[in-house]
Amino acid sequence: MLVTSASPVKRPYAARLPPAERREQLLEAAQAIALDRGFHAVTIDGVAKACGVTRPVVYGAFEDRTALLTGMLDRAEQRVILQLAGVFPPVPGADDDVDPDDLLVQGITAYLTAITSDPDTWRVILVPPEGAPPELAERVARQRRLQLRALRGLLEWGLRRRGGPDVDAELFTRAVFTLAEGAGRLLLEHPDRWTVEQVARFARVTLASLHP
Amino acid sequence: MLVTSASPVKRPYAARLPPAERREQLLEAAQAIALDRGFHAVTIDGVAKACGVTRPVVYGAFEDRTALLTGMLDRAEQRVILQLAGVFPPVPGADDDVDPDDLLVQGITAYLTAITSDPDTWRVILVPPEGAPPELAERVARQRRLQLRALRGLLEWGLRRRGGPDVDAELFTRAVFTLAEGAGRLLLEHPDRWTVEQVARFARVTLASLHP
DNA sequence: CGTTATTGCTACACAGGTGTAGCAACACAG
DNA sequence: CTGTGTTGCTACACCTGTGTAGCAATAACG
Numbered sequence: 001m002l003v004t005s006a007s008p009v010k011r012p013y014a015a016r017l018p019p020a021e022r023r024e025q026l027l028e029a030a031q032a033i034a035l036d037r038g039f040h041a042v043t044i045d046g047v048a049k050a051c052g053v054t055r056p057v058v059y060g061a062f063e064d065r066t067a068l069l070t071g072m073l074d075r076a077e078q079r080v081i082l083q084l085a086g087v088f089p090p091v092p093g094a095d096d097d098v099d100p101d102d103l104l105v106q107g108i109t110a111y112l113t114a115i116t117s118d119p120d121t122w123r124v125i126l127v128p129p130e131g132a133p134p135e136l137a138e139r140v141a142r143q144r145r146l147q148l149r150a151l152r153g154l155l156e157w158g159l160r161r162r163g164g165p166d167v168d169a170e171l172f173t174r175a176v177f178t179l180a181e182g183a184g185r186l187l188l189e190h191p192d193r194w195t196v197e198q199v200a201r202f203a204r205v206t207l208a209s210l211h212p
Numbered sequence: 213m214l215v216t217s218a219s220p221v222k223r224p225y226a227a228r229l230p231p232a233e234r235r236e237q238l239l240e241a242a243q244a245i246a247l248d249r250g251f252h253a254v255t256i257d258g259v260a261k262a263c264g265v266t267r268p269v270v271y272g273a274f275e276d277r278t279a280l281l282t283g284m285l286d287r288a289e290q291r292v293i294l295q296l297a298g299v300f301p302p303v304p305g306a307d308d309d310v311d312p313d314d315l316l317v318q319g320i321t322a323y324l325t326a327i328t329s330d331p332d333t334w335r336v337i338l339v340p341p342e343g344a345p346p347e348l349a350e351r352v353a354r355q356r357r358l359q360l361r362a363l364r365g366l367l368e369w370g371l372r373r374r375g376g377p378d379v380d381a382e383l384f385t386r387a388v389f390t391l392a393e394g395a396g397r398l399l400l401e402h403p404d405r406w407t408v409e410q411v412a413r414f415a416r417v418t419l420a421s422l423h424p
Numbered sequence: 425c426g427t428t429a430t431t432g433c434t435a436c437a438c439a440g441g442t443g444t445a446g447c448a449a450c451a452c453a454g
Numbered sequence: 455c456t457g458t459g460t461t462g463c464t465a466c467a468c469c470t471g472t473g474t475a476g477c478a479a480t481a482a483c484g
Contacts, residue, residue, distance in 0.1 A: 016430080016432075054434080206379060209376065209377035209424070
């Protein structure tokens with residue numbers, strides 16, 4: 001198209017979207033950029049360009065860059081909470097016929113299945129892209145404390161039911177949790193090399209060797 | 213001191229330092245800022261101010277901000293390599309009278325002692341401040357691979373000497389390494405709550421319960 | 425079909441950080 | 455004590471990103 005210098009090109013308008021859809025689109029774009037190039041690359045202009053709009057459109061959906069990042073983290077956190085809903089069952093009763101090792105392996109399997117079912121969300125949490133804001137660390141720490149508390153109850157029950165080994169329950173809980181998260185990272189970083197099944201088998205064999 | 217508006221205040225010159233000392237001072241300041249407020253706060257101006265000089269002085273020691281960050285990571289990496297020099301001994305011979313569990317606990321103790329002896333350097337690595345550059349992740353990954361390789365040789369020997377358990381050696385190595393790093397983070401994040409001795413005791417008891 | 429309300433765009437201003445040319449100050453050597 | 459070489463400073467230019475006022479375009483409603 002021939003354009004004279006006297007009539008500068010005006011960009012065609014982007015298709016209109018209702019505000020809720022626009023927000024969702026912007027948040028998806030923000031997360032994709034964070035995972036691809038790091039949180040520092042999540043700029044107002046970068047997200048606008050990724051969605052084919054201009055900066056005021058982003059400002060129409062979010063107060064500022066901080067609000068955009070907060071929205072992104074809200075979204076990831078809500079998904080994680082939903083996916084972990086069934087991972088930590090209530091502590092079994094004294095009369096319940098439940099094998100503690102089976103319960104733990106099931107929990108680990110559920111946790112890793114959640115991770116592999118939504119890798120992008122979990123990558124933000126377990127393998128945070130560079131330039132991650134402090135708020136991410138705060139949310140991760142908060143969720144981790146909740147998960148540790150739930151896990152500890154289960155493991156204390158399991159250690160009693162098993163009759164040992166005689167280890168510090170808090171350190172044991174942290175060790176199990178660290179291993180589960182580490183396995184999660186492994187599956188995210190090497191999805192073609194490791195599977196949930198392999199990790200579950202490893203956990204089962206190791207528990208079988210862990211005498212009371 | 214009374215200063216007329218016609219003679220603007222000129223800052224007094226900072227004390228002169230030979231270039232090598234100035235570099236060291238700037239690198240120390242850069243690391244302190246990174247740990248206190250994140251890598252994004254490590255600016256040329258920020259480091260200059262922390263050292264009581266102006267930006268050209270920083271540019272006199274480092275080509276640019278990237279070179280400053282690289283220098284900081286070089287320093288941390290060199291310290292880590294030095295501190296880990298004795299942590300991974302050569303794999304014992306078939307006739308060596310060495311208890312594999314003792315060897316592992318000694319290795320974990322040496323590793324955690326290195327961490328607690330120079331917490332600032334290890335914090336950059338194990339609990340990276342927000343805004344960490346990609347280069348940090350690359351260096352950490354490279355060091356981790358070297359450490360995993362050394363550890364795997366030792367653990368394979370240990371599993372053979374022990375006669376089991378019958379687990380995937382690579383997963384077992386990763387699990388042990390993940391636990392050691394997790395313990396390192398724990399000691400960095402909660403130095404008043406946990407000690408190397410507690411972790412070593414936990415490792416010893418857990419290994420004692422891990423039958424072949 | 426015209427009007428209105430809503431969503432998107434242009435152009436502007438501002439702030440923070442990078443990087444440097446040329447000058448200033450000072451420590452050391454003769 | 456003077457001169458020189460080395461280290462530090464001021465002031466300037468530039469770049470990238472943030473944030474917004476006012477206008478433009480468009481979709482929906484009557």
